[in-house]
Structures are given as C-alpha cells and as structure tokens.
Amino acid sequence: MSAPLDLPRWADTVLVPAISVVAAFLVAGLVVLGIGENPLSATRYLIQGSLGTSEGLGFTLFYMTDFIFVGLAVAVAYHAGLFNIGGEGQATLAGLGIALVLNNLTFLPGFLLIPLGILGAAAFGAAWAAVPGYLQAKRGSHIVITTIMFNWLASVLIVYLLVNVLREPQSMNPETRAFPEQSYIPFMHEVFAAFGIEIPASQLNLTLVLALAASYFVWLLIYRSRLGYAIRVVGSNPAAAVYAGISPARITIIAMMLSGALAGGLAVNELMGYQHRLLLEFTSGYGFVGIAVALMGRAHPVGIILASLLFGILYQGGAELAFEQPAITRDMVVVIGGIIILFAGALDGLFRRAVAHVLTRQKLARA
Numbered sequence: 001m002s003a004p005l006d007l008p009r010w011a012d013t014v015l016v017p018a019i020s021v022v023a024a025f026l027v028a029g030l031v032v033l034g035i036g037e038n039p040l041s042a043t044r045y046l047i048q049g050s051l052g053t054s055e056g057l058g059f060t061l062f063y064m065t066d067f068i069f070v071g072l073a074v075a076v077a078y079h080a081g082l083f084n085i086g087g088e089g090q091a092t093l094a095g096l097g098i099a100l101v102l103n104n105l106t107f108l109p110g111f112l113l114i115p116l117g118i119l120g121a122a123a124f125g126a127a128w129a130a131v132p133g134y135l136q137a138k139r140g141s142h143i144v145i146t147t148i149m150f151n152w153l154a155s156v157l158i159v160y161l162l163v164n165v166l167r168e169p170q171s172m173n174p175e176t177r178a179f180p181e182q183s184y185i186p187f188m189h190e191v192f193a194a195f196g197i198e199i200p201a202s203q204l205n206l207t208l209v210l211a212l213a214a215s216y217f218v219w220l221l222i223y224r225s226r227l228g229y230a231i232r233v234v235g236s237n238p239a240a241a242v243y244a245g246i247s248p249a250r251i252t253i254i255a256m257m258l259s260g261a262l263a264g265g266l267a268v269n270e271l272m273g274y275q276h277r278l279l280l281e282f283t284s285g286y287g288f289v290g291i292a293v294a295l296m297g298r299a300h301p302v303g304i305i306l307a308s309l310l311f312g313i314l315y316q317g318g319a320e321l322a323f324e325q326p327a328i329t330r331d332m333v334v335v336i337g338g339i340i341i342l343f344a345g346a347l348d349g350l351f352r353r354a355v356a357h358v359l360t361r362q363k364l365a366r367a
Helices: 009-034 039-051 054-079 087-102 110-139 143-164 188-194 207-224 226-236 238-243 248-275 286-296 301-324 330-344 348-366
Strands: none
Touching (some): 009 348, 054 226, 054 248, 087 110, 087 286, 110 143, 110 248, 207 248, 207 301, 226 248, 248 286, 286 301, 286 330
C-alpha cells in the first residue's frame, strides 16, 4: 500500500486543480481537432462569449451563482462524510416553497416578501434533505441511494402539483401564475442604472451577492465554529466523534438540512431573480454539476467560487461557441464539461501523485 500523499495546502487547493483543468482543455482540444475545427479559435470564442463583453459576463455570473449554491450544498455534506447528490430534488422543493410563500402572501411589501421567499426556499430544501439524512442516521440507508430516489420523487411531485394543483387556470403551461412584482429580486443592470451606470441587460441579479454571502457563511461555519468542527470530526472519524461526545446521527441530519437549505439558493436565483414563476425543470441539471464544482473546489468556499466561475464560462461561452462554430454543438460543450469533471474527479489522484513527486524531488535537491 502506498503512503498517503502529503501536499502543501497551496498545491492541493490551487496547483492540482489548475493542472487538472489545463489537461482537460488539452484533451478537449484534441476532440475539437478531431472533428475538423481549430481548437484555438474555439477557445477564443469560448472566452470572448463568456468574458469578452459586459452582456456575456452578466450571463456567466448568473450561471456562476447557481453553481455556487449547489457546490456549497455538496461541500457541507461532504465535510460530514456524506455524498449528497440530491441537489436537484432539494432545489425543486425549494422552488415549491418559494411559490407557496410568494403567491399566498401577495399583500406584503417587498422588503418582507423577498426575505420570506428566501426563507421558504431554505426551509423546503432543508426539509427535503432532512429525510435522507434521517434515514442514513437512524436506519442505515445509504445517502447516495436515498438522495437519488428523492430527486425522482421531487420531479414527479412537482409535475403533479403544477399540472393539477398550482397551474394558472387560464394557462395550458404547467407553471404557476407570476409572482407578485414586489417579490422580484432586482436585476443587476437595474441596480447599476439606479446609480447612473448603464450596463447591458442580462439575467444576473442580486442573488449573486447572496451566493457570496453564503460562501462566507459556510467558511465561518466549517472552519470557525463548534458545529463546523463537529461536522469535520464526524466526516473524518465517526468513532472518534462518539468518543468525544459528538452524536454522528445528529450531525448527519443537521449537515443534510444545511446542505438542502443551500441548494435552495438555486431556486432563489432562477425563480425570484429571473423566471418569476414556478415552472418545470428550472434546475436544468445544475444540481448534478454542483458535485463537480465541489470536488474541483476541494469543498472549500473559495475553491467552489473559482470552480463555479469556470463552469459559468463553459455554459455561457459554450452557447456562443455553438453559434460561431456550428460543428461544435451544445452536446460537444457538454463533452468538454464531462472531460473536466473526469480529470478533476476520477484522475485527481494521478495529478496529485505527479505533483507530490515533483515537489519531493525539489525538496531533496535543495537539501
């Protein structure tokens, strides 16, 4: 058995992920070359479409906001030794919570309705995640299996409710009526316009600020609080946690509830910040991408923000790339994202060993 790799923190959190991303883009470049397109031109369109214009940057940051929330959701559970892949279902139920609050409290002013909508999302997301957490803690059910099942249950439940219960009577579309206007989270271009600064319109809204605040909260929770210490102890060694007087069952349920509440931020961004109604499939698979974001970001809030930016670039730049080079379809962009996930996850150990070998040789050479 090989000895465990002991890398400096900067190498583990920055260098290894950077090498993984570069290697993934090199392999993706070979895929693009294989279909007869120029990889350099494709990269230029990707960057230009996502970061080269104010409008493109706005859409990139909008997608980044979604990925931050789901990445943080996966990370909190991961620190507790749990692999929560139920972000899709938890965000879906969070959307239901938003719709129930906003469409039943229309008489309230915006300064009350917006926080209540956010709390509704967090509460429903936490409640939906608490059930798999309880089953894992009290019944020994595997968290991966139960969260997969709850994704499907959430999907079926929301279809039934939107078709038979919550649908606007005059509409044939499976969606609720529009939320009251005072519950809309302001778009960023509207906020800047209030200060006399004109920027192109995009989906980007103030939920980005909430996502960054949530990142700081998770950092404080995990690394600067007693609860965060308990979460990390349970995730590292449940037997030691019991010896220290920490209940793994209690921490498991709490971690899953926090994870589900954070996943609800995806619903806040999509529904209160952009769509302004509950509709089918608003999560668009972002919950699953959050797994890759958390793994690439080493389950650390700063790493998650950077990984979210990368996937935001892929989503927005990929749309521009498919328009400029039709041979590179949206499916090809999904392939590129899959290659990045492969290199950041399955092949992570390969790069860690290579980096550890190089750093060890340098250390011996200096000695």
